Amino acid sequence: MAEGIGRIKVRIPQSISKGEVISIKALITHPMDTGLIKDKKTGQIIPAHYINAVDVYYGGTHITHCDWTYAVSANPFMAFYIKADKAAPLKIVYKDNKGGVWEETVQINPK
Amino acid sequence: MKENRKNMILSRRQFIKTTGVTCTALLMSGSLPSLLKPAFAAELKEENINDVLKKYFGNRHIEVSHVDLRAPIIAENGAVVPIMITSDLPMETNNYVKKMYIFVDGNLNPYIASIDLTPANGKAAFELRIKMRKTSNVRAIVETNKGQLYGAIRSVKVTIGGCGG
Numbered sequence: 001m002a003e004g005i006g007r008i009k010v011r012i013p014q015s016i017s018k019g020e021v022i023s024i025k026a027l028i029t030h031p032m033d034t035g036l037i038k039d040k041k042t043g044q045i046i047p048a049h050y051i052n053a054v055d056v057y058y059g060g061t062h063i064t065h066c067d068w069t070y071a072v073s074a075n076p077f078m079a080f081y082i083k084a085d086k087a088a089p090l091k092i093v094y095k096d097n098k099g100g101v102w103e104e105t106v107q108i109n110p111k
Numbered sequence: 112m113k114e115n116r117k118n119m120i121l122s123r124r125q126f127i128k129t130t131g132v133t134c135t136a137l138l139m140s141g142s143l144p145s146l147l148k149p150a151f152a153a154e155l156k157e158e159n160i161n162d163v164l165k166k167y168f169g170n171r172h173i174e175v176s177h178v179d180l181r182a183p184i185i186a187e188n189g190a191v192v193p194i195m196i197t198s199d200l201p202m203e204t205n206n207y208v209k210k211m212y213i214f215v216d217g218n219l220n221p222y223i224a225s226i227d228l229t230p231a232n233g234k235a236a237f238e239l240r241i242k243m244r245k246t247s248n249v250r251a252i253v254e255t256n257k258g259q260l261y262g263a264i265r266s267v268k269v270t271i272g273g274c275g276g
Contacts, residue, residue, distance in 0.1 A: 021233035034242070036219075058231060065227040071218055073191045073240035080226075083202075083233030 004029055006102035010092060016084045018110040024056075025079045028094050028102065034070040051076060053095040058108070059088025084110040160216040160250075167212065167222070173252060173260040180251040180263035189243040189269040196251045198235035198261070202228070208235035210254040217247030217269075243269045 011025040028051070035048030054066035064080060082090065087110060093103040164173075181195040200208050207230045213223040226237050235253065243249075246269045252262040 023236075025238075061231060063229045063231040067225045067227075069220060069223055071215065071220065071223040071242045073242055077193075077238075077240050079195075079236075079238035081232050081234040081236055083231055 006030065006094070006100065008092070008094070008102060008104035010090075010104050010106050012090075012106055012108065016108065016110045019083065019085050020110065021081050022084050022108075023079055023081050024090065025077070026092055026104075027075065027077045029075050030094075030096065032070060032072060032074040032076065049096065049098055051094050051096045054078070055093045055095075056080070056082075057091040057093070058082055059086055059090075082108075084108050086110070157217075157219050158221055160214065160221050160248075163214065163221045168252070168260060171258075171260055173262045175262055175264070177261040178251055178253050178263040180249065180265050182249050182265045182267050184266075185268045185270065186243060187270055189245070189271055191240050192243050192249075192267060192269070193238070193240050194249060194251075195238045196236065196253070196263075198253050200235055200253065200255060200261070202230050202233055202235055204230050205256070207256055208253055209256045211235070211237055212250075212252040212254070213239065213241065214250040214252070215241065215243055215247060216250070217243065217245045219244065243267060245269055 007029045009027045013022050016022055030051055031049060032051065033046045033049040035045065037046050038044065039046050048070055050068070050070040051072070052068055054068065055062060056064040063082065066078070068076070086108075088108060089105045090108050091103060091105045093101065095101050177198055177200050179197040179199075181197070182192065186192045194213065196211055196213070198208055202208065208228050211226045211228065213225070214221045215223055223241050224239060228235060241249075246267065248264050248266050250262060250264050252260060254260055
C-alpha cells in the first residue's frame, strides 16, 4: 500500500492572462485511514493515517493553509483559486500525521 | 425416579424463569443494542454540534448569508461527498476572507477541515471531498479578517456511511 502514497497531480488552466483569478485542482493518492475501521482479514484496527496539513506557496509567499482531519475522503481532491499576477512557481506541500511530506511544483506563466 | 423427575421439572422451570427475566430486563433497559456492538465502537462518542461550534466560535453571532455551500442532496457513497464553498465576500488587501470551516453534524468528530486564505487567492472558494457517517447537515462557516462570521447549511442524505465503525 505504501508505494502508492503521495502521487500528486495538479491541473492548471492552459492559458492564463495576467491578473486573472484561476482555479487550481490538486489530487494526491493517500489512504486517509480514520483509525475506526477494522482490517477484514486480520481483525485489527487500521491505525489512523491521514493528511493533516496542506500548504500552498506562490512565488515563495505562503498563500493558503489547510488543516484537515481524517474526515476528508481518501485520495483527497481539492480545488482553490489564485490570482495569477506574476510568473512564479506554485508549490503545494502535503504533510500527514506519520511524518510523510510530499510536494509538487507547477510553473504559472501568465501572458 | 419420581423424585428425580420432579427436580428436573423444577430446574427447567427455574431456567425458563431466569432467562425470561434477564431477557426482559435487557430489553427494558435498552442496553441490548450496545451489547451487540463491538467493544471499541461503544467507546466512541458523538460530539454535539452546538458544543463544537461553541468551542470554535464562542458566543459570536453567525450570520446566514454571503456563503454558498454546494453539496449533493443525496450522496450515494458517504466516503466521497463533494462539497463546494463559495463566498461573494471581497478578497482585497484589508478586507478578505481569512478562514473557512467545514462541519458535519453527524460525524463523531464534526470538525472536518479549515482553510486559511489570503488576498492572493483572489476568490473565496474551495472545493473538497469529505466523508459522512450518516444523513445529516453540512455546515460551512466563513470568517473575515475583521472577525465577522457567515455561514451556510445544507442537508445531505447518505445511503452508505463512510467512516467505518
